[in-house]
Every structure is written in structure tokens, then in C-alpha cells.
Amino acid sequence: NTLAVSSVAVVPVFSDGSLSRPIVGTNPYLDLNYTGYSADFWNNAQSLISLKQDFSFITPGLKGNAKFSWDARNESTLDKRKSPVTYDALGRDKEGNLILHQNRDGNDFLSLARSNRGAQTWNFETSLTYDQVFNDDHRVNGLFLFNIREYTNNLPTDYIAAFANRNIGIAGRAAYSFRDKYFAEFNFGYNGSENFAPGKRFGFFPSGALGYMISNEDFWKSLSSVISLLKIKGSYGEIGNDKIGGDRRFAYNTEMQYTGGWNFGRYQAKWIGGIATGHPGNPNVSWETAKKTDVGFELGLFHRIKLSADYFKEKREGIYIQQQSIPSVVGINVTQYVNLGKMQNQGIDMTLEYEQQVNDELYISGRGNFTFNRNKVLYDDKPSQQWPYLNDVGFPMDQHRGLVAIGLFESEKDIANSPTQTFGPVRPGDIKYRDIDGNGIIDSNDRVQMGYTTIPEINYGFGVSLRWRRFDLSVFFQGATHVGRMIGGSQVYGSDGSILSLGNFYEEVAENRWTEWNPDPNAKYPRMWMSAFDNNKQQSSYWWRDMSYIRLKNAEIGYSLPKELIQKIGLSTIRFYIQGVNLLTFSGFKLWDPELNTGTGGLYPQMRTAAIGMNVNF
Secondary structure, eight states: OOOOOOOOOOOSBOTTSOBBOOSSSOOHHHHHHSSEEEEEEEEEEEEEEEEEEEOTTTSTTEEEEEEEEEEEEEEEEEEEEOOOOEEEEEEEOTTSOEEEEEEEOOOSSOEEEEEEEEEEEEEEEEEEEEEEEETTTEEEEEEEEEEEEEEEESSOSSTTTTSOEEEEEEEEEEEEEETTTEEEEEEEEEEEETTSOTTSSEEEEEEEEEEEEGGGSGGGGGGTTTEEEEEEEEEEEEEEEOOBGGGBOSTTSOOEEEEEEEEESSSSOEEEEEEEEOSOOOTTOOOEEEEEEEEEEEEEETTTEEEEEEEEEEEEEEEEEEOOOSOGGGOOSSOOEEEEEEEEEEEEEEEEEEEEEOSSSEEEEEEEEEEEEEEEEEEOOOOOOSSGGGOOTTSOTTOOEEBOEEEEOOSHHHHHTSOEEOSSOOOTTSEEEOOSSOSSEESGGGOEEOSOOSSOSEEEEEEEEEEETTEEEEEEEEEEESOEEEOOSHHHHOOOSOGGGTTOOOHHHHHTBOBTTBOOTTOSBOOOOSSOOOGGGSOBTTTEEEOOEEEEEEEEEEEEOOHHHHGGGTOSEEEEEEEEEEEEEEOSOOSSOTTSSOSSOOSOOOOOEEEEEEEEEO
């Protein structure tokens, strides 16, 4: 994998010892060795006190637990900086000596700056638990818990951050099972948050689950050699979220902000700053809720194979969003946060396991997992657009939107006979877009949803482990699909107009671009350019890439020495092994690691590692 760096050559030090600072770019040697240093100091303090009490003297199975923790973190940074005198070269004189131009006065002393950061958290939790079996058939257990937490920023940056964050809540659980066949469970949480106005601060969030272990029934015994395990289960519950977008706290209060001002007075006028309403207060803002449903089964075959599958569905309501449907004529400076957003997630989750001791010398096991999850926006409070395809409702969150590319312009005649593209002048070799709304103009109204998002809808993995005599082998593959990304950046598009980006193209781009001697209208990449240019930088299907991949995540082979040999030296086992991580990646996308969360490749790739080791047990 390649990393983008500036291709501008820099002389670190001139022949007479003078430090160089180029007109364009930086001098890494100067920055690393002559500009001072930073020193970080930090300390963490953690404490935990717990108390446990068995209340069996009151009733068997009753226990109590109390915990108090206090954590503190303090950090300090000491910056000592200087700016030495630097030069750039203008040429040489008649004797061949460098003609240097001083481009920074600089200084030889170190400046001093100190910054501090810190925070402290305390948490108190107390609980009662109960667990008891009656008549060997009925098992009852429960939990009641109280929790309070406070977080304080010791060095806040504004008056809001100076207030401590406090949360308080109680939770409970009651569970019952009969002969390990029938299962029932009820949970609840009653939580409070200071982010909401009085009367809105507490939320009640219940959940329940049922299960039936069919394979433990007496009538199932005749089938147990084939279907060794069969369980069906289902659950429903609600959870709450009090974290408001944009780090908004006390959203029920109106926030004031400094704004523009005015020069008062004709002579010796004085500037007076103004104050305006920032985020309007919303006394009705309250908990965001997620309603979750899950149904599934567990199946065992021949005491060797186990399959678990679940279907899940989640509906989130009251999501914090900034109100979009208020017209600008209302005159609100900043739109308020409201509980209006709605989303839905649903999918399946499966695991498959296999295990068999074939004989005294051979053992084999396998495992696999598969998850499919698809979400869609149900409501976002945005005004309806002229064309339905411009709306986000009904599509996944962060759905890619762009122009539909239909190839590259072949000639000036082709450009003249095509709809007008409003993103700057175009030439042969530039990207041609489809006129979606049919008005003869390509603009933002021609952007449509396209491809999968950057979050994979499907994640999977599978592996196998073998043990034969004293050898063992294990491999595991991991992959993702139904995932895509818009790629870009000067390394892909071309120059952004800065000399620092000239020549920083990926080799793949340079070799597969449109050129005058290779005027392929279906070339993988458009023509290159050496100035800021917008037409080819538009998000479009031309730049969307499938980021599906499968990776050999882990592989290991080992050998264990004979026990009769190592027991003579007082050891239990000695095992030698060779291990590799991220050894191979298979993907149709080749520019960089498809798993990286970047559209330009400007992140450090995942490490490929290999290790040789030994395990010794006494």
C-alpha cells in the first residue's frame, strides 16, 4: 500500500550550514531538529471500594453488593518552541558561492507555553440479587440496582462544560425457569438525565424475553441422537438515549450567542458587540427511544453441529435532529434540536459451529458467522423536494448521492451536443453526466442515490482448527460486502491547484487515465489536469467503488513436544508456533486497504505481522 507524500524536493541544510525553508512546502529536517520540543506529563488515579453481604439469614439466596469508585486524570503539556533564521537560495555568484535570501528573521530563544487538562468521575452502585431453586424444578432469580454517576471537567473551556454531568437510575431483573425447559425474564430501567427539563428527565424502559428448550422435553428423547438441541426464543424491549446531537446540554434552555455589533458615535465611535438567540430552548425535548424485537432459535445436530440464528428489528424514535422544516423568514439564527427523527434497522445474525473428535489422533472444529443489517430513514423533518429521488426518507443513513456518469467526452462536438454541465469548463476526456430531470442542464438536481454506504450491510467470517497428533493448525477468514465508498482527493482526481499535489498520483490512476493518444471514452480514469478544476471532482457513479473484501485474518501452525520428553525436566507442555495476522486480502479494489475509513487512502494501512513463539506450561 502507498501513502501520499509531497514530491517537492527540499535541501535540508545549505553547504555553509544555513537552514533551508522552501517557499513551497516544509523542511522536515528543520521541523524535527530546530523548532523546540513538547513534553507531556500525565497521571491517573483509580480507586474502588466494594462491600458484599450475604443475607441468607433473612432468606436463602439473597445477597447485597455496594461499590464506590473515584477516578481522576490530570494531564499537562509543556511547549518550548523557537523559530531559527532560515533562507532560500537565489542562485550562485561568479565564484560559485550560494546567494542566500533570508526569508524568516527567527530567534534563538525558546518560548514557553503550558496547557493543562483533567477530569474526575465518581460512581456509586448498590444492588440486591436473589437466586434460588425450589423443588429442583423452579428456579427464580432477580436483581435490583441503584446507580448514580458524576463526571466533572476540571479545566472547562466554557461555562456549560463547567457544570458536572450527572446521571441517576434504577434497574431491575426478574427471571424464572422450569426444569430448564421454559424460560421467562423481565427487565426494566428507570433512568434520569439532567439534559431535559423537569418533568421530562426520567424515562422508563422495560424489556422481556421468553424461551422454550424443546429438546429437554421427555418426548424428544427419541430424536436427541439426531437433533441434540432445539430452542426457540424471543424478546422485546426499549432502551433510551439522552445524548443530544452537537454536544447540546440543557437543550430546554435558550442559548445566547455573541453576534455582530455596531460602531456607536460619529466621532471616536465605539464598537459594541451584540447578543442574539443561539439554539432556541425546547422544553419538550426528552429521551430518544429504541424499540427492539428479536426472535431466533438454536439447533444442535448429532452432538457435533450447532446453528444459532436470530432475526432482529429495531425502530428508533425521537432521534435528536435539528429542525429543518422551519422557513428562513421566521428569523431563527440557529435551528433547535427536536425529538423528530425516526429510523429502522433490521437483519439476521447467524453462527455455525462444528466439532468432532474423529479418533485418538485427529480433532477438527469449524466456525462461521454471518450478519446482515439494513437500515433506512423513516423521517428527517426535511422539506419535500421537487423530485422524489432528492429525498432521503426511505433510504439508508448516509446514503451516497451523486451524478450518474455515462462515460467521458470524446470530442468538442460531443460536448456541444450534450446537456450543459454547470461545474466549470469541460474538455474531451472529462466526465459526462446524465440529465436526470431532463431540463438540458446538469446541476445538483440531477444527483441520485447510488450504491451501498460506507457501513457494510453484510459481515462474515469462517475458520477451521485441526489437531493431528502433536501438530495443530488454525485459520480464520473475515470479510464484508454490500459496502462502498466515494473515492477522491488530489491523488485520484488530479491536482487541486497546489504545487504540492503535482505528481502525487497513484500509479494505477496514471496508467489507466484518458489521454490524447489513448482517447478511450470508457477509460477507468478521466484526463489529468494541473489546475483547480471542479467538473471531474463531483461525487458521481464514476468515483463510487465497491469495497467488498475477504481477508485471511489469522493463521497459526504449532507443534507440541512429546509429554514423555518434557516431563523429565519438570514441565507440563512445550509448544512452538508460527503465527500471521492480516496475511492476505482479496478485493476488487486495489488502490488501498478497502477496510480503511478513508476516501483518499491517506491513512496508515493495517499491519501485516508474523510471529514465532513458544508456550511453556509448568
